[in-house]
Amino acid sequence: MGTALNEVDVPKHECAILGRMLEKTAVISHLEVMEIPNLASNLTEDEAFEIKTIAQSLSNWAYIARRLLKLSEAEQITIWNLSCVGKMDIPTSAYIQELVPSAKFRVVDNILFVLGNIEPGFANDLAKQIAYNSNIQTIALGSAGGSVIDALEAGKMIRALKLNTTLTANCYSACPLVFMGGVKRTIWSPYPEIGFHRMYWSNGVAVAPGDDLYFDISNYVSKMGANERFVLASMFSAEPDKMFVPDGNTLCNNNVATWVQRLCFGESY
Template sequence: MMSRILRSCLAGAFAVLVAVAAISAPRPAAAAANVDPAWWNGEIARAEADADRLATIMRSKGTFSVGTLLNEVDVDIHSCHILSIMLGKDHLTPLLVAQPDPPQPDDEPGFAEGVESNSRSNWAHLARTYLAESDIERIRAWNLDCVGKFGITGRDHIREDSRRALVEVDGEAIRVLGNVEKGFYEELKAAIEENPGAKKIQLGSAGGSVGDAVKAGRYIRQRGLATELYNNCQSACSLVFLGGADRTIWSPYPELGFHRIASGGRAIPDDSDVYGQVRDYAFELGVDGNFVVAAMMKAGVKEMHHPFMDDLCAANVATWVQRTCFGTPPKGSEDAAPAPAQPAAEPSPPLQAELPPAENAAAAPGESGDTGLCADIRAQRQRLAAGNSRVAEALDATGTGYDAGSMVEIYDAMLRDHGC
């Protein structure tokens, strides 16, 4: 996350608020009502005024931009800071005040003020966003994005009265926030059918039913919709994410989480056919199924493995990560194909989340058709050939020296190699 690189955040058991003269972070009064709009609007206005003032100071010193890499500075810790107040976690609020990085000798004049201006502006935007959301949306954002970070332990997880996913429509986006429980697929399918203008599914979930996740992912791909991360996306949610024709992760980089599949709270055997079904499902969608299963194996049932963004691109789990990388479809050759599963020593226990048989499944790796690996390679090539600005930005960020033209040639070769 951005804060790991750019900020030193307070994450111990205790913290002291440090006054930092002209560029101290917003500090709401402890006695304020948790979601009083008048109070929050006042704090938002003050943060925006501070942002404008700091930007003016930056420009007066001859610096006019701190670069796009710092656009989302402090977004992660600000989110938790705001939610801690709105959800009554006052004992944690002091730990969640973003602290400016110490100035560096090679900083441009006004750079520190510019960074803090961005930070204040981000705080105001997030506060306005969370103020407009429902309490259950705030709780789910807290549980997904804050618990386990910045010194926030599981004791501060907030119990949800309902585990059902919230499905909301926002213009061309259908936002899904909550657990992938039984019935999730039908709810998502209904939302997509009722909103034919939707182009993308935004996800945030702690996981749930593997079966519903796979059905949802296949349906998303069948409809040609994109997927994006709105909050952290864990467990079965990651399988839903794979369904996107384009799979995007924006800065400040919500996490994709993987862990072992469970039945009745206990991990199923590593040689269970279910993992083979997950592997096949991923390959159907043009994703490296071996990588997906290996990522699952790296964490126990009550743990979570979060792969690096570069690795998600290399396995084509993500087709584009802002300022980081874009996906590369896996090889469809024998060396990339999943190895046959060895027979289990004993029958696998029945899975509540057993993967369903494919319905209108996409073509397997190496096969031609409108879906599957060939379609994924064609889609990537088309984005390169069309001069997609996001792809160009990602190429520049890699520092490899490749441009869109040379990458188109590589993708043409891949299409030939796979008989597409």
């Protein structure tokens, strides 16, 4: 079986478990359905493979449950909103208002996990976390976005410190700008999303294409080694209330990601 099924059913299990933890069982019950395989002694090759797949899926369920139990409720809610709401037939009405929408920080070994919105002051908060934990090598991101200015500052700092980036949940709006600050920018299966849309002001009005903010973004992306034309085109392809999500190969081809598990290498990997 190799490693091809290592992440089988991971997104489904993550949302099903979070739904139970956060009292959203009514909207995740369809994710908990699993057919009982044929357990006869004279199995066909396909039936034996099905049992192996189910066994791996159950093992993944247990691993994910242990991982999610270690998180605070605020972190659980952030992942639920980012990775589950509006996906896998979970309605958008299942969104949970976050009492602490700003980024939460957690260090595990040499990885700094960052979950939540990129609020004003994010870059300073990130700098403090890195200063407190001098062994950090990788920033693992999951965010719906936020302040573009802080995202640019954070990305520049990450690059100056020669740190790497990866994703622990979906990364939207301003979050990809932080991600592109990493020297190595990796995406592991089951492939959290990177999403782009037009930048917008605090009043919800889209930033005009000719605004200096896009000039700053273009310069930054170019300096980080990614294709600035692709990034800007991706932003302009979706309105502020929508999201354009490129596939892994496209992210590699434009050096937004330098490595996507089982898919591709970017030019600077």
